[in-house]
Amino acid sequence: MVPARSLAVTPGSLTTTDFPWIIEHREERCTLCGHCTAVCPKGAIRLAHLRQRLPKLELFSNKRGSEYRTFTGIRQETDPAKLCIGCGMCAMVCPNEAIGPVAGTNENRTVFFDNRKGEPLKRGGRRNVSGPTLLDRMLFTRISMLTDPALDAGRHEFSTTTTIGRILSPEAFLERTLRGEWIPPTRDIFPFVIGSMSFGALSPNMWLGLLQGVAYCNEVLGLPVVMCTGEGGCPPWVLRSPYLKYIVLQIASGYFGWDEIIRAIPEMQCEPAAIEIKYGQGAKPGDGGLLMWFKVSKLIARLRGVPEGVDLPSPPVHQTLYSIEESVMKMIQTMSMAFGHKVPVYPKISASTSAKAVLNNLVRNPYAAGLMIDGIDGGTGAAYNVSMDATGHPIASCVRDCYLDLTAQGKQNEIPIFAAGGIGKNGNVAQNGMAMIMLGASAVHIGKYVMQAAAGCLGNEKNRCNVCNLGICPKGITSQNAKLYRRLDPDKVAERLAETFMSINTEMKKIMAPLGRSQSLPIGMSDAIGIADKAAAERLQISYVC
Amino acid sequence: MCRLALKTANEPFSPYEVLTAMEAMQEGYDGSGLGLLLRGIEFEDFRYNPLFPILSGIAHTEKAWHRVTEYMESRGYELKYDHRFAMKPELIDADDRFRYFMRAYRMPKEFRDRSHNERESELLRTRLALRKLGRDEDKVTVFSFYPDVAMIKEVGWPLQIGDALCLHDGQIKSRVCMAQGRQNTNYGINLYACHPFFIQGIATMTNGENTAFVPIRDWLEGTKFPGYVGYQSDSEVFTHILHYTLKKLNLPLQAYKHIITPLSTSELDRHPQGEFLRGLRQVCRRLIIDGPNAVIGTLADETCLLVMDQKKLRPAMVGGRDGVWAIASEVCGVDALVPDRDQALDFQPMREHTVIIPPHRKELEIWSQHDPLPLPLAA
Ligand code: SF4
Ligand code: SF4
Secondary structure, eight states: OOOOOGSOOOOOOOOOGGEEEEEEEEEOOOOOOHHHHHTTTTTTTEEEEEEEEEOOOOOTTOOEEEEEEEEEEEEEEGGGGGGGOOOOHHHOOOTTSEEEEEOOOOOOOGGGGGGGGOOOEEEEEEOOOOOOOTGGEEEEEOOOSSSOOOOOTTTTTOOOOEEESSSOOHHHHHHHHTTOOOOOOOOEEEEEEEEEOBBTTTTTHHHHHHHHHHHHHTTTSSSOOEEEOSOOOOHHHHHHHHGGGGEEEEEEEEOHHHHHHHGGGGGSSSSEEEEEEOOOOOTTTTTTOOOGGOOOOHHHHHHHHOOOOEEEEHHHOOOSSOOHHHHHHHHHHHHHTTTTSSOOOEEEEEEOOTHHHHHHHHHTTTTTTTTTOOOOOOOEEEEEHHHHHHHHHHHHHHHHHHHHHHHHHTTTTTEEEEESSSTTTSSSSSHHHHHHHTTTTEEEEEEHHHHHHOOOOOOOOTOSOGGGGGGGTTSSOOOHHHHHHSSSSSHHHHHHHHHHHHHHHHHHHHHHHHOOOSSOOTTTTTEEEEEEEEEHHHHHHOEOOO | OOOEEEEEEEEOHHHHHHHHHHHHGGGOOOOEEEEEEEEEEETTTBOOOTTTEEEEEEEHHHHHHHHHHHHHHTTOOEEEEEOOOOOOOOOOSSSSSEEEEEEEEOOOOOTTOHHHHHHHHHHHHHHHHHHHOOOSOOOOOEEEEEEEEEEEHHHHHHHHHHHHGGGGSSSSEEEEEEEEEEEEOOOOOGGGSOOOOETTEEEEEEEOOOHHHHHHHHHHHHTTTOOOOOSTTTTTTHHHHHHHIIIIOOTTHHHHHHSOOOHHHHHHTTTTTTHHHHHHHHHHHGGOOHHHHEEEEOOTSSSEEEEETTTTTSSEEEEEETTTEEEEEHHHHHHEEEOOOOOOBBOOOTEEEEEEOTTTSSEEEEEESSSOHHHOOOO
């Protein structure tokens, strides 16, 4: 045995089997074209020059017995900084199926090095817990069997829209109509909203593709889909375009992009769909938005009114105000006024045990147009891993409590609750969304699902990829590097988005028809759902089925 | 699927007529119950003053019966008439029916000069208090307490129940009679689950299944209006929505259809009061019904109405002539109720229609949701 000193072993020395993703390279197929090493976003593979000894037995010669061959091959880096993220881009570009990542089966040693330079792991994606979610386990059990004829999802007319905006009580509505007084603005929208993903977090091509797709859904398919900008403003030409009506503008604690928006108000051709004031986010409660310097390109810098190449962390709270109650009240009022009281304004908070308190404040605020609650399974472009994995509250029980609270006050029609966080985590987007609606949500927001469905995002809850924060998105979805985002064709994203929403719409009808519902979205129809989990059924006040 | 029959005529008639007509449609119910509501009442042995509220219900034991009597006295009601059914109890399946009551009272003194609303709400409070009066072993079931309205509900075959209560003896007649032969759909057989449902002069009965029941019930309960209770049947909300439309929102009868089955956005775009109706749809969104339904109703002034669900998934038919009209689930029901009519004038309402038989009973009013709403405020 060799003394340890003579080997270059440092605390960070690991071998590939310690890694979550191991590259398998089949030398005999490789033509050394170099595509894989060029495409790898992490520099996790390199072209290596290797030397092989070929021992030779020469009995009748006094020459030394070995010969050496040098050759080139592809090898995985073992520096934790160059960890393979399993994105599979190398496999995608290899013309000979010579390379690809496989999930490591050994325990993952690299997690112990996720704190290099004293910085804990930051990443994109969402809570790394895989397997069926609570929403995945919900069944639509109240099938309308006794009374024929049943509904036909393919032929009957279904109303699948919902309302965003403060709704008056019927009495107040009639009284105000009679007196010609102000009626709060509302919009009829598709109940699956593209959740807030900023221009900055997303690449220009991704954003453009989404916008194009949304316009197509509205103008050609007749599906009133809206998308939320996230914090970071909105391109000036969009602000002045007729597409603004499909956009929910978000204002968050960094106020990025709002100079541009305020300046554009007099020139707007139409009103935005709504204004979302972000107080919290499910993926990282108590933390502000974060755009890391890699992604602050010239375009982003201009849009946000900041210098290029600096980290843009938004503060966790809206600094200018004392308490959340006051903040919510004043900001909602101010934003509502800025748009002539013609645009619904609602806050977004992270799901928490205190959500009900916020909701009850909103009930008393005549300008509050709803409440958006984002649960622990929500995605993000950048956050500390610990926030994502361990901080927050699951969405289902939080929304259910809020809905039941409103119901007890007879206000469930007046303040719509929007739910987000893990809707479609395992692909069951319509089922998850409709289950949330039956628990009491008026609509759901989907972000990560849209990236996965419309742009082929590779991230998952086994921590595959999830490098959205670094600006090296191999699909060009969350990168500001033109070399990368040019990989993403906005037209294709738009096409996929339209396909996605068409299919959600059909699945909604397939869920509603057997329940005998077609006239209105089954909001709060809790008698329709059941779950084979006693504790969950009791907590959510739905039926236990087995 | 249940079967419904309604007859309204200028000349009072016996409820037994309606029960016999129901036999024509008998394959549509399974004998789980009968509900009857009478308006414009005449008793053979008493000159009834239509201002006196009538209390209808069942005292299941003698004790319960005394409790009701005492309670009404203590609340200051003066008994004017106590109808006694010539009973054939052997025809009733249930054995805990001590007495079916139908009693006319005079309002307590302090209410005699009060406003209509105050008197109505006193009657409602009394009815609810009586409902609570029963105990597990001494049950009281109260169907209605209102001037000129009497109700009977029982489990079993409609005609058999009519025979048990000797409804053919001409002791009771009325100008309006609603009857439902029940087929049990959702919930266990319960007397309170039988149609028609009644609240403050408004009654409806339904053939169908209201799949949006739970969210509607939750919303109505949230209004905290004392009468919005019960909900042993998914159809009870239809009555309460009608009550809410007429009495709480003070909207005309035609608005009912706009609330339970609003027009689609594209239809509203073409409607003269589209903007108002879009607002109404939104604020009353939790009252949108769903599923296949035909709703038949009557109001205190003897107006009768019929509306369908938004897709017209249930049959219902109206026919008749000047002075006498019938609404039934099937044409054979209408035939049995008003045989001598011009069949060519029968009408099957479509999804947008509200059929109204006004109190004068001269002709039908057929009103479409696409017509302007008779509403000064929306103009
Ligand atoms: S899977 Fe992705 S990160 Fe890993 S080597 Fe291949 S391209 Fe690089
Ligand atoms: S593909 Fe892009 S957006 Fe998806 S996880 Fe990877 S870096 Fe993030």
